Amino acid sequence: MDSNRYLAPTIYSLISITIFITIAQAICVPIGSSRSDPAPTPKPSYTLSQDSDGSPLKDITGKIGDLLHSAIANNPLTGNLDPALMKMCNATDNQELCITELVPLLNGKNDADSVIRMAVKAASDYTNLALMEAEKLAADPSISSRLAGIFTDCKDSYSDALDNFQEALQSLPAKDSGTMGSMLSAAITDFSDIDDFLEGYTTTLPEYNAKLVKLTSNCINVTSEVLLARIFAATTQFP
Structure with missing residues (x-):
């Protein structure tokens, strides 16, 4: 765009x-x-x-x-946004969020691996904030044991999402876009599970999840854009 x-x-x-x-x-x-x-x-x-x-x-x-x-x-x-970074962020579903979250982390870098790594880092960092919020809610002595158990399930799902982000990053050196996409999609599923756990309850966690889904979707979009660019570069090398 x-x-x-x-x-x-x-x-x-x-x-x-x-x-x-x-x-x-x-x-x-x-x-x-x-x-x-x-x-x-x-x-x-x-x-x-x-x-x-x-x-x-x-x-x-x-x-x-x-x-x-x-x-x-x-x-x-x-x-003064770098054109290469602009192109990657324009390929995402949430362009402004991509720019505001990535630019402060990149420190002038615009190569594909750095953009992917920082996009995943932004999602991971925000997941940690959501996890801390879930821990605080679970520790509230005024809530019922049932709700405390639900918040514990939420904590587990956030931890699973962090593991999925880590596995996605581990697949980056090998440029294994298939594994990366699967792990990022699994993280989105984790956030959706939390929303399901909290159905009927009023808490702050769904707000975290809404942004986390956008951040993770951007990771998938950027990864797909990089993959397409590499495929195009490889095919243009041959007549």
């Missing part, structure tokens, strides 16, 4: 909003004081403020320029 697809609507919206606000602020429209005030309402006066050079549009265009510069610099899908 091309980043311009996101940038163009932003630019058009900023232009429209800026022109509207600037003209609205420049128009003086006095309003009558109250319904009981018999004094006549003054006739509205419409005056565009002008710069010293007599051009009322100079201020408008200046504001538009400032806003456009800010929009381009702060757009999460543009800016």
Whole structure:
């Protein structure tokens, strides 16, 4: 997905909003004081403020320029993001999450193995946070023994997911994309199992799981993108 697809609507919206606000602020429209005030309402006066050079549009265009510069610099899908990393993240189901979670971990690296490793690390780190939350919930003395047992099952599933992430990383040096995909899919199943355990209960864990499924799906997407790129590179070597 091309980043311009996101940038163009932003630019058009900023232009429209800026022109509207600037003209609205420049128009003086006095309003009558109250319904009981018999004094006549003054006739509205419409005056565009002008710069010293007599051009009322100079201020408008200046504001538009400032806003456009800010929009381009702060757009999460543009800016100084490496094109190779952009391509990989655009291949995922959750592009913005891919960028925000991976960029801080990569430290400028953009090779395929580093991106896959850091994508799995991001999912693993967040799984550890969910596991700590499950441990805290299970240790709450005010809950029933049944609910404590459910939280214990949740802890086991999070631990299984961490094992699956570890096995996925172990298959990376051999470029065993089949095993990696299977392990990542198994982790998603672990998170779905936890949601099933907690059906009918109100806890914070489903919120963790929703993000974990997105993070893990991104891992699968990136792995698939890398595999396709390698297959294409191999086939183009032969006539």
